[in-house]
Amino acid sequence: MKKWKCIVCGFIYDEAKGLPEEGIAPGTKWQDVPKDWACPDCGTLKSDFEMVEADG
């Protein structure tokens, strides 16, 4: 499971946790997050996220 970070605001998408309140189930891989999904905090596009090292 990996984490992805918004390069604009720092919001972290954690594959393990998903975003259940937005209909993205826990365990949803980054590539399965819809292409038109945008950062819930600042509206940045999915393509402007970068992978961050897993915390272990």
Next chain:
Amino acid sequence: MDRSDRGGIVIVGTGLAGYGVAREYRKWEKSGPLTLITSGDGSFYSKPMLSAAWSAGKSPDQLVAKQAQAMASELGARILTGETVLAAGAAGKALTLSGGRTIPYDKLVLAVGARPRKLAIPDSSGAFVHSVNDLDGYRELRAGLPSGGRLLIIGAGLIGCEFAHDFAVAGHRVTLLSQSPLPLQGLLPPGLARALRSALEAIGVAFVDGDALQSLARHGADLQARLESGRELEVDSVLSAIGFDPEIGLARMLGLEVGRGIAVNAGLRTSQPDIYAVGDCAEMSGRWLPFVQPLSLAARALGQILAGKDVSLAFPHMPILVKTPRFPIAVLPPASGAQGNWSEDSQPGGAKCLFRDSDGRVLGFAVGGTHYPDRVELLKSISGGAAI
């Protein structure tokens, strides 16, 4: 002119728009000269987070993601800092900088942002007023406000409300001064504006409405704010958030067509070939959208256009997010001229307003608090054109 000045792509501005274009361009074009020019220090930081940094526990320095040097090497670009453009001749395709250099370009990108409006108060009072348009302005605001201090914010728009929220959460005593009793007037339907006001009041923000600032004077350690009604407030610091306007000075120098912002077409091109504009300084087909999502989409399109691709930008439905985490809001205003009515559904902790046409189709929405996550489904249904 030294030999490294070979033209290529020159971008004026190193905010989200300028760096965004540079990054997207490099995805498609790995080599080729790329120059960025900024009057600041060129550090890349999260501007949308300025108004939410306190609640996120971040100091101004922690908002800086990368210094100019790191950006230059990451982008394979030359970054000229502390430089303003003094002269520009579109025919000559070169910029003259304050440091004396002349920078030729093949393609020029204006990503110069917007500037805060000035309060109509005497200059002697204006000296006490902060406005936040960049990280430096934000640093000054925080440095001038003691812990738990009293902050007067003028204007209850997006910036005013977000800063009021953030500074109140951080333990400051915030007064929000505006003409209208309802925050975000013109953007939010009344039902949601009332809910936002209650949420801000619940974290200690005091609203003063139907009034305006007349003057400021220093009394010892205090600033005394005199309002038009005659009322006086003692505060430690004053933040003006009465709106901002696209930066069009350089565009005028270049003889470009300007509306509210620098006019660009769906290919981000201005009225002159080889000159483009993107971000808060630009208006596309008459629409000025100073928000992150349209900026990201425009930067991505322009990066491809500069790399020689034929791209025409069309915006999807883009909700505006209000960063007030204790009561987050998403609003998708109906298209201008759309016929319909707002409905209102609010409970303690949440509010949801829908704009429906006579057939019951939802054309716009505003959701806040516990209803904030509803934006995802609402957006899907609107984009799909389904009735709900």
